[in-house]
Amino acid sequence: MTRINTNVSSLVAQNRLTRTNSDLQTSLTRLSTGLRINSGKDDPAGLIASEALRSDITSINKAISNTQRATQIIATADSALGQVSSLLNDVRGLVTEAANNGALSDDEIAANQLQVDSSLEAINRIAQTTTFQGRRLLDGSLDFVTKAGTGFGTVSDLQIDQANLGAAGSVNVNVKISQAATKAEINSTGIPASATATFSAGKIAVGSGAANTPATLQVDLSDSFNVGAEASGTIDFTNAYVLGGTVATTATAITLGSGTSFTVDAVLGGAADGSKGNSTKINITAGAGTTTATYNSSTNQIDIALKNGDAYSDLATAFAAISADFTITDNASAGTFVAGDGVGLLTGKFSGGADTTTPGSFNLAAKDGAFTDGTVGNNTDIVFTSGATTGAAYDEGTNKLTVTVAAGATVSSIAAAITSDVGTYFETSNISGGSSIFSSTDLTALNAEALTSGTDTTAAGQFKLVATQGGPADGTKANSTAIEFVAAATGVTSTSAAYDTNANKITFTLAAGATVQDILDAVGNDLSASFQTTGTPLNANAIFKTSELGTATATETGKAVLTVPTAGTSGLDELTITAKNGTADTNGKTISFATNNSVTAGTAVASLDNSGNIVITTNNAGKGSFAAIRNAINSSSDVGALYSASITGTSGDGNFDIGTDTPSTTALSGGASGGGLNADLVIQLTGSTGSEVFQFQKGATLSSVIQSINLVKDATGIEATDSSGDLQLTSTAYGSKSVAAIDVISEGTGGTFKSGLSASRSVGTDIQATVNGYSATGDGNTLSINTSTLDLKLTVAAGSSTAVNFDITGGGALFQLGSDVVSNQQARLGIGSLNTAKLGGSNGRLYELSSGGSKSLVNDATGAFRVIDEVINKVTSLRGRLGAFQATTLQSNSASLTDTVANLTEAESSIRDADFAAESAKLTRAQILVQSGTQVLSIANQNPQNVLSLLR
Numbered sequence: 001m002t003r004i005n006t007n008v009s010s011l012v013a014q015n016r017l018t019r020t021n022s023d024l025q026t027s028l029t030r031l032s033t034g035l036r037i038n039s040g041k042d043d044p045a046g047l048i049a050s051e052a053l054r055s056d057i058t059s060i061n062k063a064i065s066n067t068q069r070a071t072q073i074i075a076t077a078d079s080a081l082g083q084v085s086s087l088l089n090d091v092r093g094l095v096t097e098a099a100n101n102g103a104l105s106d107d108e109i110a111a112n113q114l115q116v117d118s119s120l121e122a123i124n125r126i127a128q129t130t131t132f133q134g135r136r137l138l139d140g141s142l143d144f145v146t147k148a149g150t151g152f153g154t155v156s157d158l159q160i161d162q163a164n165l166g167a168a169g170s171v172n173v174n175v176k177i178s179q180a181a182t183k184a185e186i187n188s189t190g191i192p193a194s195a196t197a198t199f200s201a202g203k204i205a206v207g208s209g210a211a212n213t214p215a216t217l218q219v220d221l222s223d224s225f226n227v228g229a230e231a232s233g234t235i236d237f238t239n240a241y242v243l244g245g246t247v248a249t250t251a252t253a254i255t256l257g258s259g260t261s262f263t264v265d266a267v268l269g270g271a272a273d274g275s276k277g278n279s280t281k282i283n284i285t286a287g288a289g290t291t292t293a294t295y296n297s298s299t300n301q302i303d304i305a306l307k308n309g310d311a312y313s314d315l316a317t318a319f320a321a322i323s324a325d326f327t328i329t330d331n332a333s334a335g336t337f338v339a340g341d342g343v344g345l346l347t348g349k350f351s352g353g354a355d356t357t358t359p360g361s362f363n364l365a366a367k368d369g370a371f372t373d374g375t376v377g378n379n380t381d382i383v384f385t386s387g388a389t390t391g392a393a394y395d396e397g398t399n400k401l402t403v404t405v406a407a408g409a410t411v412s413s414i415a416a417a418i419t420s421d422v423g424t425y426f427e428t429s430n431i432s433g434g435s436s437i438f439s440s441t442d443l444t445a446l447n448a449e450a451l452t453s454g455t456d457t458t459a460a461g462q463f464k465l466v467a468t469q470g471g472p473a474d475g476t477k478a479n480s481t482a483i484e485f486v487a488a489a490t491g492v493t494s495t496s497a498a499y500d501t502n503a504n505k506i507t508f509t510l511a512a513g514a515t516v517q518d519i520l521d522a523v524g525n526d527l528s529a530s531f532q533t534t535g536t537p538l539n540a541n542a543i544f545k546t547s548e549l550g551t552a553t554a555t556e557t558g559k560a561v562l563t564v565p566t567a568g569t570s571g572l573d574e575l576t577i578t579a580k581n582g583t584a585d586t587n588g589k590t591i592s593f594a595t596n597n598s599v600t601a602g603t604a605v606a607s608l609d610n611s612g613n614i615v616i617t618t619n620n621a622g623k624g625s626f627a628a629i630r631n632a633i634n635s636s637s638d639v640g641a642l643y644s645a646s647i648t649g650t651s652g653d654g655n656f657d658i659g660t661d662t663p664s665t666t667a668l669s670g671g672a673s674g675g676g677l678n679a680d681l682v683i684q685l686t687g688s689t690g691s692e693v694f695q696f697q698k699g700a701t702l703s704s705v706i707q708s709i710n711l712v713k714d715a716t717g718i719e720a721t722d723s724s725g726d727l728q729l730t731s732t733a734y735g736s737k738s739v740a741a742i743d744v745i746s747e748g749t750g751g752t753f754k755s756g757l758s759a760s761r762s763v764g765t766d767i768q769a770t771v772n773g774y775s776a777t778g779d780g781n782t783l784s785i786n787t788s789t790l791d792l793k794l795t796v797a798a799g800s801s802t803a804v805n806f807d808i809t810g811g812g813a814l815f816q817l818g819s820d821v822v823s824n825q826q827a828r829l830g831i832g833s834l835n836t837a838k839l840g841g842s843n844g845r846l847y848e849l850s851s852g853g854s855k856s857l858v859n860d861a862t863g864a865f866r867v868i869d870e871v872i873n874k875v876t877s878l879r880g881r882l883g884a885f886q887a888t889t890l891q892s893n894s895a896s897l898t899d900t901v902a903n904l905t906e907a908e909s910s911i912r913d914a915d916f917a918a919e920s921a922k923l924t925r926a927q928i929l930v931q932s933g934t935q936v937l938s939i940a941n942q943n944p945q946n947v948l949s950l951l952r
Contacts, residue, residue, distance in 0.1 A: 009940035017933035024926035030914040031923060037912045046911050053908035059819035060901050067894045070815045074886045077137045077831060080130040081879045084834055087119045088872045091849070094119075095864045098857035113857045117850050120836050127834035140833025142813040149805035151175075154797045157782075157841050159874075160830045161881055162791035163808050166823045170809045172772075175794065179768040180801035181781045184687075184731040184740035190756025191677055191702045191727055293318040295325050302326065363430045364418065370425045371396065390414060392421040401426065483508070497522040499530055506531070575626055576648045577614070577633065580641070589613050593656075595620050606632040606639040614639055623657050676701050679748030685709065686741040687717030687731055698748060702727060714862070726756075731764055734798060735780030738764035767796070788824075795842060817893050827889060831878070841870040 029038055037043045037050060094112045101109060127138045135141075144160040149172075165171055287305030291314045294303050302322070307314070319328040366380065380399050387404035390413050394401045401422065405414060415428040488495070488511040495518040496509045506527065508519060523533050577591065591614045599605055604624040605617045616632065618624040626647050633645040676699040684693045692712050696705060702722060709720035713732060718740050721728045731738035741761040744754040766778030772790065776783040781800070784793040796804065811830065818825025832838065836846040843866040848855040855863040 013937040013940045020926055020929040020933050024930055027919050027923035027926055030919045034914055035912055036914040050908055050912040053904050057901055057904050060897050063819050064897045066816050067890050071890045073132045074882050076132050078882050080126050084123055084126055085875055087122055091116050091119050092868045095868055099861040109857055113851055120850055124835055138834040142831040143811055144830045145809050145811035147807040147809050151802045151804040152806050154800045154802045157795040159793045163828055164789040164823050170807055172807050175769055175771050175804040177769040177801045180799050181734040181767040182765045183734055184738045184762040184764045186729045186740050186742055186762050187758040188727040188756045190753035291315050291318045293322055295322040364428055390417045392418045394422040394425050495522045497526040499527055574648045577643050577645045579643055604629045604632040606636040608638050625655050679751030681747050681753050682745040684743040685716050685718050688737055688739050689717035690715045692716050735764050735766045839871045843867050843870050846871050
């Protein structure tokens with residue numbers, strides 16, 4: 001069908017030709033640009049993928065460039081460090097040469113010093129002039145910046161090699177030391193100290209009479225606690241275990257158990273933590289150098305350490321340290337503290353209260369005979385709780401007294417409730433501050449001390465124990481008899497006593513609930529042949545718990561020693577004999593007595609027997625004055641040459657009777673000049689730096705042995721000290737690399753050095769610590785870690801166990817090694833200053849080697865050698881660290897990034913680049929179709945012309 005108005009064939013031909021022309025243009029564009037994707041319409045997804053890959057490739061190429069730049073910087077620094085190492089080696093040689101001052105003249109040593117000074121100047125110059133694009137590399141500007149925290153003062157050397165400061169730009173470093181480094185240590189007790197021998201005499205025969213002062217056993221137990229206002233509390237434990245006689249009043253007197261007491265109050269407004277001292281625990285222990293008082297607000301505890309012999313004024317002075325939180329009131333200032341007396345006895349707690357300055361208190365005691373189990377309220381637990389009304393309840397099964405305190409209750413109402421509710425078992429007395437008001441929460445934490453009152457009495461059990469006339473079977477007449485209390489076995493219901501003649505000790509075995517009368521009966525039943533009791537017992541029915549008396553023996557009095565003088569003797573005389581010299585000739589010698597008719601009555605003669613023992617001879621009557629014995633020793637040509645005698649105790653009658661007095665036979669040891677070896681000795685000491693053989697003659701003193709060992713301690717690494725009269729050998733260094741070994745090559749007969757050694761070999765231990773939770777590697781007092789985020793080495797003060805905290809706030813050379821600007825694709829490297837004022841360690845700094853310095857060649861060549869060795873190690877370590885960073889981190893990073901770029905480029909090319917073979921084929925096809933379409937369009941346009949032919 002032919003139409004005139006619409007040439008459909010022409011339109012179809014035009015459309016096809018348009019498309020073909022478009023395809024032709026696309027092929028021409030791709031072939032001319034070489035890209036398959038020239039615009040987003042070509043391949044939207046492919047364009048996105050291609051652009052992402054192009055971005056990665058661009059960043060990685062820059063990362064490769066950064067890595068190459070970092071390599072160049074590290075190489076520059078390493079080159080300069082190589083020159084510094086060469087200079088340091090030269091200085092080391094000069095120091096070694098200058099130490100030969102016996103062969104070198106002063107001018108030669110001065111010339112060496114000039115070279116050292118020049119080398120130090122050169123090192124400073126290198127540190128200042130080593131630059132890369134204007135940035136100095138070795139002047140310390142690339143070192144990390146730190147901010148000191150707690151314990152940082154114990155750090156003697158800190159080296160931070162690498163740190164990832166993250167997005168925050170800083171990192172906190174927390175070092176916790178679980179075990180401090182130690183030295184190797186060996187002790188020897190085999191060098192005897194100076195000798196002082198004493199013997200006591202007097203009328204030691206046992207009898208009875210007005211002047212006789214036999215030993216007594218006295219037990220006085222009463223407990224009181226005060227609770228009251230302003231969170232204050234008074235703890236007054238009168239726990240006295242007094243063993244009388246000539247020893248008891250000084251050896252076993254317990255000041256805190258003699259009715260003395262003190263009051264501790266929280267300062268108005270409260271302790272530092274704002275609790276007003278509520279539930280503050282008081283713990284009393286034995287002190288050392290001085291009486292101290294400290295308060296720990298985190299644990300809410302006051303620790304009091306009582307020094308032996310200190311008075312209450314010393315405790316008041318100690319409280320000045322915590323006066324902002326607590327005050328102390330001296331309630332009874334008589335007496336002094338005796339070390340160990342208060343240990344474990346005075347542990348109590350404050351208990352809240354109204355905010356007033358007047359504390360309330362009362363004494364709470366168990367009633368005698370009120371308890372069916374026979375405990376008499378002993379160790380009753382007292383617990384305070386809050387409630388609606390004030391009341392008290394007692395559970396005999398659990399031995400627990402519960403006091404319920406209502407809000408606003410007063411001290412008087414609490415005491416009244418105890419009386420009304422549990423008055424069958426307990427009674428209160430000595431109420432003070434009765435109107436003090438307590439809130440319901442103030443007393444909830446109070447767990448009062450368990451009652452240890454034994455019985456409710458103020459007159460404790462007491463009796464006198466003396467030796468029966470004639471004395472025990474061994475003839476000692478009870479002199480220095482020891483007393484010990486032990487608990488009976490389970491099921492044993494009777495109290496007994498036994499006397500051991502060999503140990504000269506009385507052992508009382510106390511059954512549960514034993515009374516003073518039971519102890520008296522045991523003496524009469526079991527010990528009547530040797531001992532007897534005298535005097536009227538005070539409160540013979542007083543009940544004692546066996547564990548209490550056992551504790552008394554072990555904690556406060558040890559073994560109660562009875563010294564029982566005879567009638568008519570008010571004291572003892574004592575003569576002290578001291579060896580004059582430090583040789584071993586006096587070691588192990590004894591003192592004995594003999595009689596001879598040729599000796600004038602009342603005098604004495606001193607001589608040495610064939611074994612060197614001292615023999616004191618009196619006349620046949622066996623009597624002589626102490627003054628005569630002293631004069632005989634001091635005037636004797638042979639005895640006086642070795643010993644001197646003096647009278648040190650004059651409370652007896654001044655005479656010695658060989659028939660009735662028993663002198664000590666304690667052997668003398670060592671000499672007065674500090675002791676000495678008992679035999680010739682040859683030893684070899686081996687330490688971490690070398691070994692040495694020592695030969696000591698018999699009689700060599702402790703001080704001379706120490707001096708000989710310390711003369712070569714720099715060569716052996718072992719130092720000797722006097723440890724309370726014993727030889728102590730320790731390594732000069734700390735850690736597992738420090739060794740102390742001793743080999744006794746030979747020791748003469750009678751020598752005690754080898755047998756007195758604590759060990760033959762000892763090794764120190766390294767510090768054990770964690771850094772930010774990571775376990776650190778210890779080397780002596782130095783610890784180090786190397787993690788992906790932190791690489792540091794830290795040295796603390798010798799033997800320190802103090803935790804260290806500090807912040808790394810900036811610094812370091814930051815290298816961008818990855819394509820993304822994130823912390824895990826960066827490396828921050830620290831390069832410390834190479835200035836001589838900074839280079840060094842625990843042995844000193846490099847600048848000290850300069851002229852006039854403390855470690856110049858003239859002043860201290862040995863110290864200079866130690867410093868230069870430490871500096872060489874540090875510089876070498878820095879070069880190795882930089883080299884490792886360059887070889888492993890930078891080179892591996894560059895190789896990895898190069899491979900990544902190649903792979904990404906190939907991936908991007910496969911997506912975006914044109915395939916010339918395919919595009920050429922498409923171009924040919926498009927060209928043919930364009931030509932064909934043009935011809936077809938021409939034909940289609942001719943069809944309407946055929947209409948004319950019809951018209952014609």
